[in-house]
Amino acid sequence: MVRLWGSLAEFAAGHHEVEVIATNLRELLDGLATAHPALKPQLERGVSVSIDGRIYNDTWATPINETSEVVLLSRLVGG
């Protein structure tokens, strides 16, 4: 189950949580784009993903298991 931030739910048929079958970050992002094509513009602009409370940006192989909490976040930047 992937939690979306509020304004993204509008592009996933109003769902704040969507189900994606994925064992790693790449499968998650691919699965989201396939299941909810309206999310593609945001996915292409970039997102960060919180997996069990820690934030990941790019590492496709980051593992996700069945009990992982997965939260999509705006792509984060720092100073």
Add this chain to the structure above:
Amino acid sequence: MTKVEYTPREFKVVGTRPLRPDGIDKVTGRARYGADISAPGMLVGMVLRSPHAHARIKSIDTSAAEALPGVKAVVTRADFTHQPEDNATADILDNCMAGEKVLYDGHAVAAVAATSRNAAIAAVAAIKVDYDVLPHVMDVDDAMKLGAPVLLKGRKQETVPAEMSDNVLTRNQYGHGDPEEGFKQADLIIERTFKTAATHQGYIEPHACLATLGADGQGDMWVCTQGHYMVRNTCAAILGLDAGRLRVTASEIGGGFGGKTTVFLEPTALVLSRKSGRPVKMTMTRDEVFRASGPTASTSIDIKIGMTKDGKITAATGDYRYQNGAYEAMNGTLGAMTGFAPYDLEHVRTTGWDVVTNRPKAAAYRAPGAPMAAFAVESVIDELAGELGLDPIDVRLKNAAREGTRAAYGPTYPAIGLEATLEAAKAHPHWSAPLGKNQGRGVACGFWFNFGGDTCVSLMINPDGTVSLSEGNPDIGGSRASMSMMAAEELGVPMEQVRTIVADTASLGQNEVTDGSRVTFAVGLATIKAARHAIEIMKERAAMTWGIDVDAVEWVDGAAQPAGPNAGKFPPMSIGEIAAIAANTGGPIAGHHEVNAEGAGVSFGTHIADTEVDPETGAVKILRYTVFQDAGKAVHPSYVEGQFQGGAVQGIGWALNEEYVYGEDGRLQNPGFLDYRIPVASDLPMIDPVILEIPNPGHPYGVRGVGETGIVPPLATVANAVSRAAGIRLTSLPMSPPKVLAALKGG
């Protein structure tokens, strides 16, 4: 499923306070900053900037400038012939050199390269630009209105309602629960609107670079930057160059704070060099730094919080409207994510708006977007605590996020250190010290994410046993010291035996910018892994020398030794002894590590300030200031304290004095340190830093970033202190004397 890297251990080097290795170079003038390097035949580059906040460029006539003696090249946007592939890079190009329109006072429209500064000044003056001046908009709330002058059409993202102005680029909403239901459970609800002004990072060293680019597409740059790999990649993308043919070396850096995480002069310097066939040095004046390099966003924020009589927050909402200057940035989004992050809330909803205006493009500034959000949220919490007669630290403790809390921006927190900072603040003598007349005490919390990212480290064991360590991140906060310390810790040698340098872009793989409080975490992790790699090689060499299996060798206190009596009786071999015979045992010894170091731990801080308000002038004096922040593990505590102190001081300036002042004509009125007032040492007490160490499981030593969180609480901390001293809630920054005086008089 997070990989746990942390293992508790006793440290010998980490946690001590050795002399800083960059200190002597800096105090003797030996350190070479951006403008300190020259090349044979070098030209002086200079930029012509727009005097208008918003105008269409009808024509640019450079013929008179080109005819002047000593002028070797004049360039305009027409000389940037490559079209970047993505919008973000195209925006960076447009910010470096205007295309069809100028979008702010100071926007570059042309540049020259000449044999002397005087010739360059004359050439800039000889360029004729015909403008069609357009209406401008400077304020975020004005820019969001339908009918406001529009900077760029068609850039609105799909999340922005169609009926809103094209200046509104993004809308991002976060939260959970049902705030309307939560507000029904509150005994007291306070709703306020807050304003903060745009401020500049205020780094001492202006932007500077030296560029050489040949017609063959091969070039070199020397740049004052927070990320020379970013400079290489961005310039290559803008100019259509092969990144591998452009080598960039980072100079020593006189401050960045996020403001040097993009390019301003560098693509132009390369184009001038290519056109003139000569090296070109460009250096911004202070006026240019203020007018044309990134300040932070100015904001307009609505916060509503409901609380029970005993201090429990029942619901919270926030509307964060940030203007980011002329191009897209995400400060408002980050404000919406961070403002309520310190609290465990059942019902919360936040909306972040990112808006463009006719101001220079906002650059990152230490925890971008977060300080303004914290100012608004922490002010309302303070006011609620005051109205309900509750201790403001107790209220924060009652609502504090902890392990298992679902953050307002979505994820569930792992182990975090907010409560520890609040408990430390409550127990500190500062919190209970007496106050005098016209004095007030404020407290506030702050949050920042912290990042990791692409990182490469190479660690060479020299023939004499000394160690050369190369990293790819400009040192803006003591990273050369902390990398040397972590390498020394791992290798078991004195820190002085390790010298760390910042290598150029041709010497290591890709490195992310020095930002996001990432370097001590990510480069430190890579340094430790590179040292472990070198140790494995040295153990192999010792095993070969002794004729035993490598599994029978262990590394103890900087030497290989047999791992137990069955391995044989051999005296330990030190690094120096192993290095001395490296040619006989297989050749040079080096360790390296390349990683995308993701999974950095989030960070929290709590600040306390005492202020005194002069009722006759409205002037505010900071009497005492204490910072409590979780560092995970402080590698070099003096540098960590310096980060805490620096963040607090920049936040105090933001709270009390700093602001971009624009005239009706959209031109910046105070582009210099005489009129843009940053705090100086005589304005401030010693900032008292208290380091807490709650280990980050994602780092072998428990390190977490400390560079940004320190600027998040001070705006609110000072505002709460001033509001309590003045007896009236201050909601607009900066709290400059005229504004405070007007508030005191009920104006």
